[in-house]
Amino acid sequence: MLEKFSVLLVQMKPLRVMLSIIAIFLIIFSAPADTKSQYEGLAVLTTLILPALTPLIFLVLLLDALMNRIWLIDAEGSDVNKFKNIMKVDLLLSTLILIFWLPFFISIWN
Secondary structure (H helix, E strand, O other), X not given: OHHHHHHHHHHHHHHHHHHHXXXXXXXXXXXXXXXXXXXXXXHHXXXXXXXXXXXXXHHHHHHHHHHHHHHHHHOOOHHHHHHHHHHHHHHHHXXXXXXXXXXHHHHHHO
């Protein structure tokens, strides 16, 4: 299992790994529904900055999955597996972001 994870990290390259780490950070620190905005202290991070970054990271993950799908069309050999794995990670993380952050954004819109 650890070997598969290390192979995946090598396939993803540093920028995608950083994007995945940011996405995991957003998932871990997702704001619960009906959270009030705080304008001072450490709560600014979880109530103002992270909710602003969430849609951006979500869309970048979807764009990266789309680009991997496009590259998959012309891929041959081991690249096929590489692009499929990266696409799975992107779609998994974007789905988790959607699940964890949707209640917060629905509470804002209502």
